[in-house]
Amino acid sequence: MKNYQRFLKICLPIVFAAAAIHPVRGQNELTITREVPVIGNSKPIPVSLEGFSGEVADVLKLDLYVQGFSFTNADTAQYQISGTIAGSVQGRVVDRFAKSTILSHSYTGASLRRQAHAFADDIVQAITHKNGIAQTQIAFKVQSSTGNGEIFVADFDGHNAQSITHDNTIVAAPAWVPGRLAIYYTSYKRGNPDIFYHNLSTGQRHVVAGYSGLNTSAAVSPDGSKVAMILSKSGSPNVWICNADGTDLKRLTSSSEDSSPCWSPDGQWICFATKIADRRVLAKVPAGGGELQRIPTPGAPNPTEPDWSPDGKWIAFTSQTSEFDICVVPAGGGDPTVLVAGEDPSWSPNSRTLIFTRRTGGRYVLSVLDVFTKQVKDIARISGSDSQPAWAR
Amino acid sequence: MKMMKLTYLLAFALAVTLADTGCKNHRPVKVTQIPGSPTGNPNDQTDLNTKPYNNQPGPIAAAPLEEFEGMAKDPAALAAYTVHFAYDSSVVRKSERSNIQAVADALSRDSSAKLLIEGNCDERGTEEYNRALGERRALAVRQALAKGGIDPMRIRTISYGKDKPADPGHDESAWAKNRRDDFVLLHPKSGS
Numbered sequence: 321m322k323n324y325q326r327f328l329k330i331c332l333p334i335v336f337a338a339a340a341i342h343p344v345r346g347q348n349e350l351t352i353t354r355e356v357p358v359i360g361n362s363k364p365i366p367v368s369l370e371g372f373s374g375e376v377a378d379v380l381k382l383d384l385y386v387q388g389f390s391f392t393n394a395d396t397a398q399y400q401i402s403g404t405i406a407g408s409v410q411g412r413v414v415d416r417f418a419k420s421t422i423l424s425h426s427y428t429g430a431s432l433r434r435q436a437h438a439f440a441d442d443i444v445q446a447i448t449h450k451n452g453i454a455q456t457q458i459a460f461k462v463q464s465s466t467g468n469g470e471i472f473v474a475d476f477d478g479h480n481a482q483s484i485t486h487d488n489t490i491v492a493a494p495a496w497v498p499g500r501l502a503i504y505y506t507s508y509k510r511g512n513p514d515i516f517y518h519n520l521s522t523g524q525r526h527v528v529a530g531y532s533g534l535n536t537s538a539a540v541s542p543d544g545s546k547v548a549m550i551l552s553k554s555g556s557p558n559v560w561i562c563n564a565d566g567t568d569l570k571r572l573t574s575s576s577e578d579s580s581p582c583w584s585p586d587g588q589w590i591c592f593a594t595k596i597a598d599r600r601v602l603a604k605v606p607a608g609g610g611e612l613q614r615i616p617t618p619g620a621p622n623p624t625e626p627d628w629s630p631d632g633k634w635i636a637f638t639s640q641t642s643e644f645d646i647c648v649v650p651a652g653g654g655d656p657t658v659l660v661a662g663e664d665p666s667w668s669p670n671s672r673t674l675i676f677t678r679r680t681g682g683r684y685v686l687s688v689l690d691v692f693t694k695q696v697k698d699i700a701r702i703s704g705s706d707s708q709p710a711w712a713r
Numbered sequence: 714m715k716m717m718k719l720t721y722l723l724a725f726a727l728a729v730t731l732a733d734t735g736c737k738n739h740r741p742v743k744v745t746q747i748p749g750s751p752t753g754n755p756n757d758q759t760d761l762n763t764k765p766y767n768n769q770p771g772p773i774a775a776a777p778l779e780e781f782e783g784m785a786k787d788p789a790a791l792a793a794y795t796v797h798f799a800y801d802s803s804v805v806r807k808s809e810r811s812n813i814q815a816v817a818d819a820l821s822r823d824s825s826a827k828l829l830i831e832g833n834c835d836e837r838g839t840e841e842y843n844r845a846l847g848e849r850r851a852l853a854v855r856q857a858l859a860k861g862g863i864d865p866m867r868i869r870t871i872s873y874g875k876d877k878p879a880d881p882g883h884d885e886s887a888w889a890k891n892r893r894d895d896f897v898l899l900h901p902k903s904g905s
Contacts, residue, residue, distance in 0.1 A: 467876040490876045493841055506844075512778060512871060513844070532775030533870050534848040537841045550845060552870070555772025555852060557845040576772075579845040593842065624842045638839050663839050682836075682883055708840055 359634075359648055360657045362692035364390035365447065368397035376405050376436040382477055383440035383454040386673055386688040386697055399447055409435035413446055422446045433479065453668045457712040458675055459484075459494035459503050460686060463705045471505050473520065476668070476675065476711070478686060478700030484520060495538045496712045497564075503710070504528065504538035504547060515549055517564070528566035539581045539590070540564070546607065548572070548581040548590045559592050561607065572605050573612065580625045583607070584651070585632045591615065593624040593637075602626050602637060602649075620647045620656040625664045629671040630713055636665040636674055636691075646676050648691055660689060660696055669713035675699075677707045772852065773859055776866040781827060784899035791816055791828075791896035796854055798892040801838065803849035805857050813854060816896050817861045828863075829897040830854055832872045833879070835888035840874060847872030854894045869899075 367389050372380060380401070381391065394400050399422075403411035409432060413423040423446040427435035437454040444452030456476045463469035468488050474481035485491060485507065492506040492513070501520040506513050510527070515535045518525035529535040533552035540547055544564060551560045556576045562569040577595040584591065589604040594612075596603065600622045602615040617623045620639035627636045632651060639647045639656070644663045649656035662676040663684075674691055677684040678698070683705035689696040794812040796805065805813065820826060832851030834843040851870035859865040879895075880887035 463876070465881070467873070467878075490873065492844065492874070492876075530778070532778050533852075534844065534872050536844050550841070552845075552848045552852065553775045555774050557848050577845065577849065579842045580839075624839045640839070644839065664841075682881075 357692045359691050360659050360694050362388065364388050364693045364695060365399065366390050366392045366397050367399045367401050368392055368394040370394065370400070370402040371404050372409075372436075373405065376409055376432050379433055379436035379454075379477070380440055380443075382697055382699075383437060383452070384443065385695055386690050387440075387444055387448075387452060388672070388690045388693045388695065390693075390695075399443075401443060403439070405432060408432070409439050411439045411443070413443055437475070450672070451670045453670060453673050456669060458666075458686075458709050459496060459505075459712070460709040461491055461494065461707050462702045463491075463684075463707065465704065469704065471503070471507075471518075472702060472706075473503075474700075474702075476688065476699070478702070478706075481700075481702050484518065484523075493537050493708055494710045495540055496710055497540050497544045498542055498713055500544060504540060506536040506538070515547075517566075528564075529560075529562070529569075537580050539583055541583050541607070542585050542587045546587075548583065548592075548607070550579060550581065559590060559605065561590070570609065572607075572609055575612075582627050584628050585630050589628075591626045591628055591635060593626065600624070602635065615649065615651075616653065617647065617649050617656045620645070620649070620658060623647070627666050627674075629667045630669055631671040633671065634667075634691075636667060638663045638665065644679075646674060646689065659691060659694055662687060662689075664708055665689075666709050666711045667713070668711050675709040675711055677709065773856060773865045776869060778869070780866065781829070781869050781899060783902050784827060785902055786829070787898040787900060788895070790898040791819060794896055796894045797889065798850055798894075800835070800888070800892065801846070803846060803853045805853050810857075813857050813861065817858055817863050819898065820858070820863050820867065825901050827867045827869070827899040828858075829899055830868060830870045831877075831895040831897065832870065833877055833891055833893050833895065834875045835891040836875045836878065836883065837888065838875065844872050844874035847874050850892075850894050 369391055397416060400414040400416055408428045410426040415422050423442055425442055427438050440454035441452035453476055457473060458476050459473045461469055462472050467490055469491050470483045470485045471491050471494050472481050472483050487509045490508040494503050494505040496503050503518050504515055507516055513534055513536050514530040515528045515538045516525045517528045529549055531551055531553040534557055535551055537550040538547050546561055547564060548559060548561050550557050558571055558578050559573040559581045560569060560571050575594045579593045581590045581592040588607060590607050591604045594603050602617055602623045603612050604615055605612045622640035623637045625638045634648050635651050636648050639645045643661055646659045646662040646665050647656045662678045665674040665676040667674060674689045676687055678687045684707035685698050685701055686706045686709050687696055687698045794815045796809040796812050820828060830851040832847035834847050851872060855865055855868045855870055878891040880890040
């Protein structure tokens, strides 16, 4: 629990502060043309990594790989990353082209693992001027072969995983309250799929939606005040909305095949999967109720599980053909990009990385994907089948 | 002069009234649409089992969960009548009607019994899509039982999505078995 408090106290203000201040590069006489990142088609940034070993080296490699960096030797690298692990992590980043040191820092406290993550975030900030993801958290479902499981919370790379439920029942669809140590999820604990609110700091929880039939797929509004979800109390699974505590329940849709609502970052829209004119499509509806609008995904059939990027630009979703693919479509309309095989994508807080599930040998594993370079890596596995990841943001 | 004016006025009022009445016969001004299909011929034998709720359009709202609290589950009683579905479909196929009839008969025989329908999916869909699909399958059979004269307020649904496969295999024969509604008969606890 201490780690989460630390996360909340240290990381979140940094994330918000850095998001508010958009750094501008110093004005040089030289015009540096920077490659405009293209989803699924960008080249990784070549870096070299020297002086680290063991866990610290492993952490740095994974953190940087899934944020669009590739590894090469010091002579061909654009940035030279070096350092030592003498009791604590010390690191340095040299821009080989500009011939200047852009980062030199040492880290103390916590564990070497956490120090390495902090260094990775500083590297990403120094090179790309964007917030990294190395110190973020995820929630997900771990299921045994009986079908029962628990909700887990872990570092984004699957380490430091903790089970936050101990009910040995079917669980599903964890969703974070933005900026808070609290999640909503579905549990069959009471013999019905009900939606629970669970405060991670106190461990206290209560039922928010426990109506007859299905109560699932909770999605919390960006300001944390509302919850969208799927209920079937009126006879078909539809999108409903209520206050964070479950009061003021309203039905938003009346189609017969709705699933997986998510919010636009401005809190104005709820995007979900549905069926219109016998075709499975993505659609959005105003959070206050109103006309439903289609979100076309030409060439990416049978879309489900949409997730709107925190910067508002993209909607990631699962497309189903004979297999499942992770796709990204511009939220304002356009052609979708098919990225990799997988399901159930969830955006990182910096809108650059996705965590998703991948099927292998009859179970799910969690994988992290850099949407620009398509570099992808499985994260640490807990046990059984790990699925339905939700990135804290 | 005054008299003339009054007669004029009366004649005008009469003309307006007549015109209005005449109009009403052709084109009513206000129409109130009553939801539901037109009432059938009372002599029509096929409508004898129809309860008023069957004339309501759209889905049937769920019964309150409290109505099922404390009931004893009997999964064996109706285990032989599991209803199966086509891939990614919640349409009740003709081939499944005899099973649904058998479930309806069991509920008709014992008016104190209630029913839990458990909707399930094969592993191929995405997780939350399947959770909704399983619920649609359970609701579709609930609706079919209601059409057959069973009070839908005696029926509760639950979806397990793809979390409770009947066959853990990863081939078409396993998938066909897993796309199903299982029936659990619910008895009032003895003494209540």
